Amino acid sequence: MKKIKILAIPGSLRANSSTHVVLHEIKKMIPYDVAFKIFDDVGGLPHFDGSEEIPKAVQDFLDELKHADGILICTPEYAFGVPGSLKNALDWTVGTMEMTNKPTALITASTGGEKGHESMLQTLSALSAKVASGSSLLISFIRSKIKDGRIADEDVRQSIQRVIDSLITVIVKNE
Numbered sequence: 001m002k003k004i005k006i007l008a009i010p011g012s013l014r015a016n017s018s019t020h021v022v023l024h025e026i027k028k029m030i031p032y033d034v035a036f037k038i039f040d041d042v043g044g045l046p047h048f049d050g051s052e053e054i055p056k057a058v059q060d061f062l063d064e065l066k067h068a069d070g071i072l073i074c075t076p077e078y079a080f081g082v083p084g085s086l087k088n089a090l091d092w093t094v095g096t097m098e099m100t101n102k103p104t105a106l107i108t109a110s111t112g113g114e115k116g117h118e119s120m121l122q123t124l125s126a127l128s129a130k131v132a133s134g135s136s137l138l139i140s141f142i143r144s145k146i147k148d149g150r151i152a153d154e155d156v157r158q159s160i161q162r163v164i165d166s167l168i169t170v171i172v173k174n175e
């Protein structure tokens with residue numbers, strides 16, 4: 001059996017953001033037979049312009065998506081919506097079909113997050129990503145659940161583990 005590959009996409013560009021804390025905690029929770037890679041270059045992608053020529057940085061991102069068995073997006077909410085850099089990255093996938101039927105999980109980790117979470121789910125639906133009912137999680141007031149760079153809230157840790165398990169289950173069924 002081949003090793004499952006999950007590509008994680010952070011919605012925050014700050015290396016020490018709550019989003020990155022969550023992703024690094026997930027990396028520790030991932031089973032040994034799953035490869036987990038964080039794509040840390042969302043901010044390096046050029047602005048989507050709809051041109052037919054695809055810049056190298058975008059092609060590299062699309063290749064990462066293509067070779068992943070599943071996608072995990074972890075994002076904050078900015079101004080009641082999706083962070084611009086993350087939305088830009090996803091806009092590059094609209095005409096490529098890289099997200100079509102791709103098992104995808106969404107974790108929104110923010111102060112509130114409800115509107116951004118809903119907006120992200122709508123975007124993923126527009127991209128035809130496969131988000132199973134157990135593969136999304138809203139973690140409100142994330143900063144109060146982090147201590148010393150780790151998720152200190154055991155209920156949140158268990159909820160994250162359920163999302164990971166759901167995503168892996170969908171990937172295995174998809175193969």
